Each structure stands twice: as structure tokens, then as C-alpha cells.
Amino acid sequence: MEVVNLTCVECPVGCSINVTVDGGKAIKVEGNGCIRGKLYAENEVVCPKRVVTSTVKTTDGRLLPVKTDIPVRKSAMFEVMGLINAVVVAPPVSVGDVLVDDIFEGAKLVATGNAPTK
Amino acid sequence: MKEFDVLIIGGGPAGLAAAISAYDNGAKSVCIMERDNRLGGILNQCIHNGFGLTRFKESLAGPEYADRFVKQVETRNITVMLDTTVLSLSGEKTVTAISPDRGYFEVKAKAVVLAMGCRERSRGALNIAGARCAGIYSAGTAQKYVNVKGFMPGKRIVILGSGDIGLIMARRMTLEGAKVVAVCEIMPYSSGLRRNIVQCLDDFGIPLYLEHTITKIEGKDRVTGVVVSKVDENRRPIAGTELHFDCDTVLFSVGLIPENELTKNAEIPLAKNTRGAIVYQNRETLCSGVFACGNVLQVHDLVDFVSEESELAGRCAAEYAIKGISAKGGVNVVNGKNVTYVLPQKLDLDLQSNGLIKLYFRVSGAFRNCVIALSCGDKVIVQKQKKIAVPGEMETLVIPKDKLSLIDGDLTLTLEA
Incomplete structure (x- = not known):
């Protein structure tokens, strides 16, 4: 059994959380200010995940901001970046449009900006 | 001369929220003047997530957060003037501006909301010795290059300052294939959010040197390296503590300065400690009918609070324009x-x-x-x-x-x- 100290990254408060880990699992979470923090801490000691944000090109040469709709494995972030960088989309695109249904392990790639037709 | 109930200078998060709020609180004619070619301000280049947790209870990317407000502006009868730079503001609330479409022109407003935001403190303000070569950027400029223009400012990066923009750029440059060799912070603590230390530096093994600053930039045509020194309790470099880093790029993330040239020229009193206007609780400056909100007033950590403050300023500007309520x-x-x-x-x-x-x-x-x-x-x-x-x-x-x-x-x- 060990106690791991984490800083929660879910929101700007950045709670300092102590997680008691036993057998590769979180058995106790203390210090979190909300349920998001509990889930973050439980996940962080097993398989840390992050939302990846980046940009993709449009067919007319603009950049469009994008994100994964759910966090992806932190250890695979560079692989995910490679996959995102290969994506090219045709305008028009609006905030919230799904650009790739499954970019990596079930995560969708979603537009976070607009690229209207020129 | 065209007249508006409420004129808003700046179409970033502060200006957008102020405009919507002024309109919803009864201002009949509201105008936003924005010098860029689109609304949203710096949020457009902040493609990372984490915006809106307080306001919308979800984690949005910067452009997504801006889009929610832009859509609200579009559904209201609010005049938006893009590519429009305001040149001056008078105490009588006459504004002169310039744009490619209209040329030089004047408008008059019953109430004005200052929402011009900030600019970044530059290398010049820090008096760092060394070469004046290519490869030196403010973190926000680098952010615009990478996220909006689509090119990388460099491959091997040293960042001075551990404010949030510097931390965010450390991660962004790393994800795009650059190597961030060091982040230096002159203070014994980071001025950025704790979570950004974790998710932007620790996640990628980027070292943070607290109580260190850049004392020399090397290079002729292009940066080739920097000298970094430890500082004492008075923030003066300590001889003999020099570290050398090879790099081709230096990013400065050393603070934001409210952009108050218009305010100063209008002779509206500023506070020394915030570098923004002195205001009442309704965000009215000491010039009656001129309001200020967002980062031009005080540098906020979270855009959610910029929106909140700007809604207050927008509402009070409308109340001034319609009912003459003034502090x-x-x-x-x-x-x-x-x-x-x-x-x-x-x-x-x-x-x-x-x-x-x-x-x-x-x-x-x-x-x-x-x-x-x-x-x-x-x-x-x-x-x-x-x-x-x-x-x-x-x-x-x-x-x-x-x-x-x-x-x-x-x-x-x-x-x-």
C-alpha cells in the first residue's frame, strides 16, 4: 500500500489530492474538492489520460483548432498528435463538428473552431 | 456623426460579454469595435482546453468559449466593426477610429466600455543582455504562429517566465515536436496555475528552474544559446551559478500589461498597482460614463471571471446610457x-x-x-x-x-x- 500525492488538473483550483493505492488500484482518495477530482485521481494512479488539443489543416490552407472529445492515454499523446496531423478537412466546419469518429481508442476528433466557406 | 447608446472598444471575451449584457439590459444601439478581422480576441489562439469550467461547467477550448459569445452577439442587433482600430477617446465620449472600409471616422456614444485587453511584457522591459538576433519571441506571439498561422518558431526552446502562457506554450511546442530544454522563473514560485505545472511541464519531463533568470542571449543571426543564472533573494544574478543551454529560440512569458494608451490619452486616472483604470463597483472609471472591464482593467487568471466582470460593466454602461446612473x-x-x-x-x-x-x-x-x-x-x-x-x-x-x-x-x- 502506498500514498501518492497528486495535483488535480481538472480545474484551475488544482486541489492537492492524496490517493492510497493498493494492488494497482485507488482504494482511498482524500483532498479532492469535487467528484471530478476523485475520478481524476482514481484514473491517474492506474492509467493517466489527457484531452489532446491541436490543429488540423483545411483543404484551403487554414488551420482549424481541434480536441479529442474524451481524454486519451497520456503515454500515447505523441501517437495521437501524429494521427491528428494527418487529418485534412474541407470547409465549412463549425464548432462541435465531429471530424474523425475514432481518432484513437474510441476518442472522437472534434472541431473547436469555425472554418466557414471562403 | 453616428451615435450609439453603448460603444465597446475591443471584441475579445470582455467586449463580447459587455456587449451582450448592455444589449440585454436595454441599450438600444450597441457597437463593438475590434481591430482584428474576427471577434474572440486572444481566445482564438488559445486552442488548449480548460476554459469555461466555472461558467459552463465544462472544459472548452478557447475558440469554443469565444464562439458561445459570438453566437449570442450575432443573434442580437449589435453592430460589429471589424478591422477597426480606435485612435482616440474623449471625455465627451467621442471616439475616432480607422478602418479599411470606412477610413477615418468618428462616432459618439452615451457610454463607452473599455475592453482592450493586455499586451505582453517584452524583452526590452527586462533589460536582458546579449544578441538582438532572430529567434526571440513573446510566448503569445509564438502561440499565434503555431496555432493560427501554422508554423513553428523553432526547434530547441528555452522559456523565460512560468506564467500560464509560457507553461501552455511549453506543452504545445513539445507536442508539435520541439524540445523545450528549460523553463526559468526568477521568483521562488511559479506565477502560473498549479495544474499547468503538472500538465504542461511534469507530464513531459520539462525542467522548471525556480529563482533562475536568463542573463545572456547568444547568437549572431539566430539564437544559439542562453546563459541562465541563479538569483539571490533580491532577484540579482549570483556570479558563478551560470548554466548554459543550447537553443535556437527563446520565449518570454514575463507578464501582461493592460493596454491603456487610449485610457491615458483620455486622461482617465489609472491605478499604479493594476495599471488599469481606477473604477467603482459598477466598473465606471473616474470619467463619468466610461467603464472598463476584463484584462484592460486587471489581469485575470480565468476568462470565466472576465466574462462575469464584463457583464457587470455592460449592464452598468446600459444603465448609464438609459437612466444616467453614475457613480x-x-x-x-x-x-x-x-x-x-x-x-x-x-x-x-x-x-x-x-x-x-x-x-x-x-x-x-x-x-x-x-x-x-x-x-x-x-x-x-x-x-x-x-x-x-x-x-x-x-x-x-x-x-x-x-x-x-x-x-x-x-x-x-x-x-x-
Whole structure:
């Protein structure tokens, strides 16, 4: 059994959380200010995940901001970046449009900006 | 000359929220002047997530957050002038501006909202010795290059300053294939959010050198390296502690300065500690009918609070334009021990206002288990306990309505460790 100290990254408060880990699992979470923090801490000691944000090109040469709709494995972030960088989309695109249904392990790639037709 | 009830200078998060709020509170003609070719301001280049958790209870990317407000502007009868730079503002609320479509022109407004935001403190302000070669950028400029223009400023990066933009750019450059060899911070603590240290530096094994600064930039045509030195308690470099890093790019993330040239030229008094206008609780400056909100008033950590403050300013600007409600006289709110600034700096207790008075402030160091107190002479009006207070995180204190009657003179906000 060990106690791991984490800083929660879910929101700007950045709670300092102590997680008691036993057998590769979180058995106790203390210090979190909300349920998001509990889930973050439980996940962080097993398989840390992050939302990846980046940009993709449009067919007319603009950049469009994008994100994964759910966090992806932190250890695979560079692989995910490679996959995102290969994506090219045709305008028009609006905030919230799904650009790739499954970019990596079930995560969708979603537009976070607009690229209207020129 | 065209006339508006409320004219808003700047179409970033502050201007957008102020415009919507002014319109919804009865201003019949509202105009936003924005110098860029689109609304949204700096949010457009902040493609990382984490915006909107307070306001929308979800984690949005910057452009997504902006889009929610732009859509609201579009559904209202609000005039938007893009590519429009405001040149001057007079106390009579006449604004001169210039744009490719209209040329040089003037408009008049009953109320003006200043929402021009910030610009970045530059290398020049720090007096760092060494070469004036290519490869030196402010972090925000690099962010625009990478996220909007689509090219990388360099491959091997040293970042000076651990403010949030520097931290965010450390991660962004790393994800795009650059190597960030060091982030240097002159203070013994980061001015960025704790979570950004974790998710932008620790996640990628990027070292943070606290109490270190760049003392020399090397290179002829292009940066080839930097010398970094440890600093003493007076922030002076210590001889013999020099470290050398090879790099082709240096990013500066050393603070934001409210962009108040218009305000100064209009002879509206500014506060030294915030570098923004001195305002009443309705965000009215000492020039009647001119309001200010967002980062041009005080540098916020979170856009959610920019929106909140700007809605207040927009509403009060509408109330001024329609009903002539204006703040006058009143008491001063002064920053006392361990507090670097407090805003608003003035309270008009007779002002018709249907909102709670909320003070925003920053503390001067890292404190644990401290007590924050607002007092009027010997009387404590409000106080609260705080587990942790750091300069990088803006604090707030609400004055309950039933305590307002206790105020009979200037107020002082202090922190006791």
C-alpha cells in the first residue's frame, strides 16, 4: 500500500489530492474538492489520460483548432498528435463538428473552431 | 456623426460579454469595435482546453468559449466593426477610429466600455543582455504562429517566465515536436496555475528552474544559446551559478500589461498597482460614463471571471446610457498588508445597484492558513480564512449587503499570515 500525492488538473483550483493505492488500484482518495477530482485521481494512479488539443489543416490552407472529445492515454499523446496531423478537412466546419469518429481508442476528433466557406 | 447608446472598444471575451449584457439590459444601439478581422480576441489562439469550467461547467477550448459569445452577439442587433482600430477617446465620449472600409471616422456614444485587453511584457522591459538576433519571441506571439498561422518558431526552446502562457506554450511546442530544454522563473514560485505545472511541464519531463533568470542571449543571426543564472533573494544574478543551454529560440512569458494608451490619452486616472483604470463597483472609471472591464482593467487568471466582470460593466454602461446612473464620491478601498492590489478601488454606497459587491485582489507572497480582512478604521467589516493564497491566483471577497451600513470611511484589505 502506498500514498501518492497528486495535483488535480481538472480545474484551475488544482486541489492537492492524496490517493492510497493498493494492488494497482485507488482504494482511498482524500483532498479532492469535487467528484471530478476523485475520478481524476482514481484514473491517474492506474492509467493517466489527457484531452489532446491541436490543429488540423483545411483543404484551403487554414488551420482549424481541434480536441479529442474524451481524454486519451497520456503515454500515447505523441501517437495521437501524429494521427491528428494527418487529418485534412474541407470547409465549412463549425464548432462541435465531429471530424474523425475514432481518432484513437474510441476518442472522437472534434472541431473547436469555425472554418466557414471562403 | 453616428451615435450609439453603448460603444465597446475591443471584441475579445470582455467586449463580447459587455456587449451582450448592455444589449440585454436595454441599450438600444450597441457597437463593438475590434481591430482584428474576427471577434474572440486572444481566445482564438488559445486552442488548449480548460476554459469555461466555472461558467459552463465544462472544459472548452478557447475558440469554443469565444464562439458561445459570438453566437449570442450575432443573434442580437449589435453592430460589429471589424478591422477597426480606435485612435482616440474623449471625455465627451467621442471616439475616432480607422478602418479599411470606412477610413477615418468618428462616432459618439452615451457610454463607452473599455475592453482592450493586455499586451505582453517584452524583452526590452527586462533589460536582458546579449544578441538582438532572430529567434526571440513573446510566448503569445509564438502561440499565434503555431496555432493560427501554422508554423513553428523553432526547434530547441528555452522559456523565460512560468506564467500560464509560457507553461501552455511549453506543452504545445513539445507536442508539435520541439524540445523545450528549460523553463526559468526568477521568483521562488511559479506565477502560473498549479495544474499547468503538472500538465504542461511534469507530464513531459520539462525542467522548471525556480529563482533562475536568463542573463545572456547568444547568437549572431539566430539564437544559439542562453546563459541562465541563479538569483539571490533580491532577484540579482549570483556570479558563478551560470548554466548554459543550447537553443535556437527563446520565449518570454514575463507578464501582461493592460493596454491603456487610449485610457491615458483620455486622461482617465489609472491605478499604479493594476495599471488599469481606477473604477467603482459598477466598473465606471473616474470619467463619468466610461467603464472598463476584463484584462484592460486587471489581469485575470480565468476568462470565466472576465466574462462575469464584463457583464457587470455592460449592464452598468446600459444603465448609464438609459437612466444616467453614475457613480460619484464614495469611499476608497486600499490594499494593506500583504495585498498587492484590490479592485474596485472606490465604492459609491449610494449607487443604485442590484448586485453584490465583490472585491478582487492579489496577495504579495505564498501564504498558508491566513486571514483576509476588510476593515474600516478599527472595525472589521468582513473577514475570511484561507488555507492557501498565492500571487498567481486571484482572490475574491464578497461584502454582504447587511454589512454595507457599517462602512463610514475608507476601507483597507489586509492579509494576516
